[in-house]
Amino acid sequence: QYLGRKPKALSGGQRQRVAIGRAIVRDPKVMLMDEPLSNLDAKLRNQMRAELIKLRERINTTFIYVTHDQTEAMTLGDRIVIMKDGFIQQVGTPQEVFNHPYNLFVAGFIGSPQMNFFDAELIKVDGKYAVKLANLVVELSEDKQARLAANNVEEQAITLGVRPEHLNLDANGIPGTIDVNEMMGSSIHLHVHTMDRDIILVVSTMNMTGADIAALAMGSATGFSFPGNVCHVFSKETNVNLEA
Numbered sequence: 156q157y158l159g160r161k162p163k164a165l166s167g168g169q170r171q172r173v174a175i176g177r178a179i180v181r182d183p184k185v186m187l188m189d190e191p192l193s194n195l196d197a198k199l200r201n202q203m204r205a206e207l208i209k210l211r212e213r214i215n216t217t218f219i220y221v222t223h224d225q226t227e228a229m230t231l232g233d234r235i236v237i238m239k240d241g242f243i244q245q246v247g248t249p250q251e252v253f254n255h256p257y258n259l260f261v262a263g264f265i266g267s268p269q270m271n272f273f274d275a276e277l278i279k280v281d282g283k284y285a286v287k288l289a290n291l292v293v294e295l296s297e298d299k300q301a302r303l304a305a306n307n308v309e310e311q312a313i314t315l316g317v318r319p320e321h322l323n324l325d326a327n328g329i330p331g332t333i334d335v336n337e338m339m340g341s342s343i344h345l346h347v348h349t350m351d352r353d354i355i356l357v358v359s360t361m362n363m364t365g366a367d368i369a370a371l372a373m374g375s376a377t378g379f380s381f382p383g384n385v386c387h388v389f390s391k392e393t394n395v396n397l398e399a
Contacts, residue, residue, distance in 0.1 A: 167194035296384035316387035328380035
């Protein structure tokens with residue numbers, strides 16, 4: 156339907172789709188795409204993302220895909236190169252950069268909503284590493300224990316990172332106040348003010364009753380905690396993950 160039109164008669168999104176088509180028919184060894192979906196609306200962007208995944212498998216060529224959209228990076232990439240100010244911060248699979256971010260920048264960049272950060276302490280309890288945050292002392296998981304021990308990490312002040320979906324509502328945990336309640340359907344995004352900072356909890360509604368949801372109204376008091384296998388511990392001095 157676009158063949159009879161001049162380029163100037165096409166919208167930005169149409170020009171992007173035509174450009175992709177022109178590149179494909181040349182049967183390239185490598186395809187470089189610079190934010191090809193940026194001018195599309197949300198629905199079409201989701202559709203095109205799926206089409207690009209199928210296209211990549213079908214033509215079996217290398218794609219170098221430049222984007223500021225982490226969703227595109229996570230869903231389209233076999234390996235992701237995360238850059239800041241022209242310098243590479245981390246290279247890895249989507250799962251690697253999500254589960255084992257190398258530094259604070261990567262941790263805050265990958266994941267939506269963004270990872271929560273706290274000023275905390277890395278301590279040892281009976282020879283085991285634990286994080287101390289306010290009234291909580293949480294022993295780290297065995298895999299984290301092993302990586303920290305291998306790096307000879309000492310007790311120190313740290314920046315603790317925990318993703319919103321890994322925080323649990325807990326009346327006996329760290330207290331806070333719900334500032335905003337965003338009902339997303341399958342989950343609720345709670346914006347909580349605690350310890351002089353704002354954080355986000357993503358709470359599943361799957362097993363919640365109407366009364367449970369009503370109790371999470373704006374202005375309500377709440378509390379949260381987290382298990383030891385979801386903690387990310389970063390150096391205060393270098394911002395690097397102490398497990399790296």
